[in-house]
Amino acid sequence: MKTLSGAQRRHLRGLANPLNPAVMIGKQGLTASVMDAIHQALDDHELIKVRFLEFKETKKELAQQIADSAHCEEIGMVGHTALFYRTQSDPRKKKISLPE
Numbered sequence: 001m002k003t004l005s006g007a008q009r010r011h012l013r014g015l016a017n018p019l020n021p022a023v024m025i026g027k028q029g030l031t032a033s034v035m036d037a038i039h040q041a042l043d044d045h046e047l048i049k050v051r052f053l054e055f056k057e058t059k060k061e062l063a064q065q066i067a068d069s070a071h072c073e074e075i076g077m078v079g080h081t082a083l084f085y086r087t088q089s090d091p092r093k094k095k096i097s098l099p100e
Contacts, residue, residue: 016049021081023048046087051081
């Protein structure tokens with residue numbers, strides 16, 4: 001995935017503002033089922049929020065791990081909520097168009 005520009009990140013953060021968290025990281029941490037849920041949410045929505053209910057002290061490392069394994073880009077983190085974006089590979093299912 002190509003790196004996003006600052007304007008594109010700002011645009012995505014604006015789009016993510018009204019979204020509710022799609023996935024929550026709890027006591028079990030980053031399990032295979034949580035990663036499956038993240039993959040599915042990214043396929044369905046392209047832009048998701050992941051809320052850290054636990055592991056708040058290691059949220060930056062976990063967010064990087066999510067970005068690496070889900071082949072997505074971390075857009076930002078506000079409090080205990082991280083934003084992730086992955087472009088939909090199927091042009092018919094694409095929902096978000098990024099500014100140039």
